[in-house]
Amino acid sequence: MTTPISHPFYLDCDTGIDDALALAYLLASPQADVRGIGTVSGNVSAAVGARNTLDLLQLAGHAHIPVALGAHDPLAGEFGGGAPWVHGANGIGEVQLTTASAGLASESAAEMLVRLAHEHPGTLRVLAIGPLTNVAEALRLEPSLPALVEEITIMGGAALAPGNISPVAEANIHNDPEAAAEVLAAGWDVTLVPLDVTMANVLEECHRQELLAAAGPVPRALGEMLGYYFRFYEGIFGRPCSAMHDPLAAALAVGGVKAAVAPVVHAAVDTTDGPGRGQTVCDLRGSYLGYPEQPGARCRVVLSLEGDFAPHLVETLLTFAESSTAALAAGAAVPAPA
Amino acid sequence: MTTPISHPFYLDCDTGIDDALALAYLLASPQADVRGIGTVSGNVSAAVGARNTLDLLQLAGHAHIPVALGAHDPLAGEFGGGAPWVHGANGIGEVQLTTASAGLASESAAEMLVRLAHEHPGTLRVLAIGPLTNVAEALRLEPSLPALVEEITIMGGAALAPGNISPVAEANIHNDPEAAAEVLAAGWDVTLVPLDVTMANVLEECHRQELLAAAGPVPRALGEMLGYYFRFYEGIFGRPCSAMHDPLAAALAVGGVKAAVAPVVHAAVDTTDGPGRGQTVCDLRGSYLGYPEQPGARCRVVLSLEGDFAPHLVETLLTFAESSTAALAAGAAVPAPA
Numbered sequence: 001m002t003t004p005i006s007h008p009f010y011l012d013c014d015t016g017i018d019d020a021l022a023l024a025y026l027l028a029s030p031q032a033d034v035r036g037i038g039t040v041s042g043n044v045s046a047a048v049g050a051r052n053t054l055d056l057l058q059l060a061g062h063a064h065i066p067v068a069l070g071a072h073d074p075l076a077g078e079f080g081g082g083a084p085w086v087h088g089a090n091g092i093g094e095v096q097l098t099t100a101s102a103g104l105a106s107e108s109a110a111e112m113l114v115r116l117a118h119e120h121p122g123t124l125r126v127l128a129i130g131p132l133t134n135v136a137e138a139l140r141l142e143p144s145l146p147a148l149v150e151e152i153t154i155m156g157g158a159a160l161a162p163g164n165i166s167p168v169a170e171a172n173i174h175n176d177p178e179a180a181a182e183v184l185a186a187g188w189d190v191t192l193v194p195l196d197v198t199m200a201n202v203l204e205e206c207h208r209q210e211l212l213a214a215a216g217p218v219p220r221a222l223g224e225m226l227g228y229y230f231r232f233y234e235g236i237f238g239r240p241c242s243a244m245h246d247p248l249a250a251a252l253a254v255g256g257v258k259a260a261v262a263p264v265v266h267a268a269v270d271t272t273d274g275p276g277r278g279q280t281v282c283d284l285r286g287s288y289l290g291y292p293e294q295p296g297a298r299c300r301v302v303l304s305l306e307g308d309f310a311p312h313l314v315e316t317l318l319t320f321a322e323s324s325t326a327a328l329a330a331g332a333a334v335p336a337p338a
Numbered sequence: 339m340t341t342p343i344s345h346p347f348y349l350d351c352d353t354g355i356d357d358a359l360a361l362a363y364l365l366a367s368p369q370a371d372v373r374g375i376g377t378v379s380g381n382v383s384a385a386v387g388a389r390n391t392l393d394l395l396q397l398a399g400h401a402h403i404p405v406a407l408g409a410h411d412p413l414a415g416e417f418g419g420g421a422p423w424v425h426g427a428n429g430i431g432e433v434q435l436t437t438a439s440a441g442l443a444s445e446s447a448a449e450m451l452v453r454l455a456h457e458h459p460g461t462l463r464v465l466a467i468g469p470l471t472n473v474a475e476a477l478r479l480e481p482s483l484p485a486l487v488e489e490i491t492i493m494g495g496a497a498l499a500p501g502n503i504s505p506v507a508e509a510n511i512h513n514d515p516e517a518a519a520e521v522l523a524a525g526w527d528v529t530l531v532p533l534d535v536t537m538a539n540v541l542e543e544c545h546r547q548e549l550l551a552a553a554g555p556v557p558r559a560l561g562e563m564l565g566y567y568f569r570f571y572e573g574i575f576g577r578p579c580s581a582m583h584d585p586l587a588a589a590l591a592v593g594g595v596k597a598a599v600a601p602v603v604h605a606a607v608d609t610t611d612g613p614g615r616g617q618t619v620c621d622l623r624g625s626y627l628g629y630p631e632q633p634g635a636r637c638r639v640v641l642s643l644e645g646d647f648a649p650h651l652v653e654t655l656l657t658f659a660e661s662s663t664a665a666l667a668a669g670a671a672v673p674a675p676a
Contacts, residue, residue: 167621275606276614283505
């Protein structure tokens with residue numbers, strides 16, 4: 001067995017229950033070497049997201065990874081207060097974690113991204129699973145960022161699937177359409193992981209029970225958070241389960257799962273004030289011919305996966321059951337399974 | 339066998355190859371009593387559409403049906419010149435029909451629609467298969483039109499399917515988004531027949547050959563037109579065939595086919611100048627639960643059909659093979675099959 005190549009990663013997130021799953025997935029993946037994490041307002045405020053990220057890192061035994069506070073407000077307008085009905089008031093489903101001893105980095109999230117890109121020119125991978133404010137700010141700070149970054153993977157948008165914050169818009173993009181428009185228009189190849197694929201790959205109660213039954217505190221904490229998340233998604237799917245937005249983007253970014261249908265197409269973000277605000281307008285008119293090449297297009301839109309994601313996700317997260325007993329011994333507070 | 343109930347119909351069209359098919363389908367359907375036809379610029383100018391409509395009516399032995407000229411320009415802006423690459427320069431695939439002896443009605447299309455609604459209060463069915471300029475103008479002329487009309491069926495829009503004139507917009511709606519917005523916002527129940535269902539119900543070359551082999555001039559003329567249409571659609575589907583936009587809307591309006599999935603949802607039209615201009619923003623977020631009821635929603639969006647449409651369409655059109663020998667004898671010029 002060969003050791004997988006480990007890629008330096010910058011994670012931009014708004015932690016959030018599915019962000020917590022994505023973070024844990026990255027930490028458990030030997031292909032990912034997370035060098036820094038920036039937070040942005042989305043599911044929760046950037047500050048609450050940073051708090052959750054620090055606490056999760058400590059729980060997982062990765063307190064050395066620096067966390068930078070990012071933008072509180074989108075490029076235009078103000079932060080709307082997040083989605084407590086989805087993620088809980090604290091963003092992680094009312095699960096109480098031990099407060100981490102580590103503090104925030106002295107740089108901003110955008111500054112961290114630019115610094116890491118210069119430290120790892122041509123090899124840094126960016127995974128953005130919140131609104132794209134920090135990434136847009138980093139592009140403004142360093143216009144050559146696209147040439148320095150190896151890959152950027154974004155959880156966001158809805159191509160042919162319905163939206164989740166409006167009939168046609170997905171929340172990450174809708175929370176800062178102006179930033180998303182700048183990021184998609186920058187001169188790099190973007191992998192977009194939209195609702196088309198994240199709503200089609202669902203974690204079920206049986207998977208949650210596997211996490212809750214694990215020995216380590218990380219899977220158990222995630223399983224507890226998912227209890228809250230499942231209750232929201234019961235109103236969407238009619239049963240306790242959930243979409244796997246952010247961890248699926250993480251798995252695509254590290255190569256843990258592969259896309260089946262993922263055409264590279266022209267894509268734009270609707271920044272009007274009309275009913276399409278925040279929509280990712282992806283040109284999928286070639287669908288009837290299997291998506292012929294679109295010259296100049298740089299947005300790879302993941303529409304379906306090879307294989308089944310949920311078992312891979314659970315298996316990866318369960319590696320924490322062995323590896324983080326140290327964190328457990330350090331007194332991480334995790335509620336007992338309900 | 340009982341005689342089907344015949345409903346008075348007003349047809350609004352931009353004739354157009356698939357408009358010609360829809361017109362012939364209506365004329366051949368005992369459930370439809372076409373009392374008037376208005377034309378609008380779309381596939382061709384309103385004037386060319388009226389010429390084609392008059393000529394087709396004469397060919398089909400229905401020269402008594404009045405044809406009114408409608409709007410040349412959309413509510414905002416100017417007519418863009420139509421789609422000769424789809425429908426041919428004359429709008430009917432370069433097929434030459436004998437010029438009808440009947441002239442245009444003295445009223446406008448909008449005036450005709452209002453008059454017919456008053457003459458058939460509560461029973462008039464409106465079938466709109468072009469841009470909605472005339473219907474919007476009729477609503478302005480007679481704000482109580484929604485209460486007078488029994489049903490309005492519109493070929494237009496794209497719900498979850500890609501657009502055909504932009505990544506997200508369908509041509510009829512995109513050609514006059516302001517009119518479409520007024521029509522969808524008026525106080526009536528609308529049946530929308532979008533690309534989701536019209537692109538999924540395709541006429542193949544075998545069906546075209548059945549039309550060409552018919553004895554009467556109407557099926558043969560339609561088969562010839564379809565030759566032109568198929569060449570355009572070969573670039574979309576990769577084989578000679580075509581979508582059946584307008585005749586499918588006609589068949590749904592008369593009840594010749596039935597919708598399988600057709601949720602009643604909130605729908606709006608994007609009238610911004612952004613990338614979503616002309617999009618029909620339909621709220622299909624309930625798809626994962628089988629579309630629960632949306633209080634106040636009045637737009638029925640047809641997403642799929644019961645059964646196979648093409649054989650029904652061909653069978654209906656072939657009834658002209660017997661019925662219009664009189665027109666043939668009158669010297670209708672129809673080119674020989676290629």
